Amino acid sequence: NEMTLRVRGLHVPISGTPLFYYAWYAMRRVGGDGWITNPASNRPNVALGQELIGLMSRYDGHAKAINDLERTGLKAKTLDQNRSKIKDEIVAALGEKLARAYLFEASKHPDGIRMRYRLHVDSRHIRIIS
Numbered sequence: 001n002e003m004t005l006r007v008r009g010l011h012v013p014i015s016g017t018p019l020f021y022y023a024w025y026a027m028r029r030v031g032g033d034g035w036i037t038n039p040a041s042n043r044p045n046v047a048l049g050q051e052l053i054g055l056m057s058r059y060d061g062h063a064k065a066i067n068d069l070e071r072t073g074l075k076a077k078t079l080d081q082n083r084s085k086i087k088d089e090i091v092a093a094l095g096e097k098l099a100r101a102y103l104f105e106a107s108k109h110p111d112g113i114r115m116r117y118r119l120h121v122d123s124r125h126i127r128i129i130s
Helices: 016-031 046-058 063-072 076-094 096-102
Strands: 005-007 010-012 104-108 115-119
Touching (some): 005 016, 005 076, 016 046, 016 076, 016 115, 076 104
Antiparallel strands (some): 005 010, 104 115
16 A cells, blocks of 8 residues: 555655655544644643554554654654645645645644644545545
8 A cells, every 4th residue: 555645636745754644634634624733842642643653554654653653642843843844845846836725724722822733725625545
């Protein structure tokens, strides 16, 4: 099983672990409102880490990424780094203007402190083929 990202039929080359994070955000967008709140910096989120471990294990994800999630849970820093890599790679493939629609939008979590993110693209335009 090989995961790939296609935007309007174009193959977008995203490397290993960031592709899993993009797929996870896409699945969350299709399955609900799509918002994923960054964990507090001093408290990684174990449940979200388990969701990612499940996805990565199913599609032969990088062992180190899986081990890190198992050991510490999902950290805000890890989410931030992967969103940044995703942005760089999608912008490199599609250009700044077209990429915007397929990247992330941000808002303050209702707690007023933490940030939350989701894919900008509407769930009607996301197809997950497995």
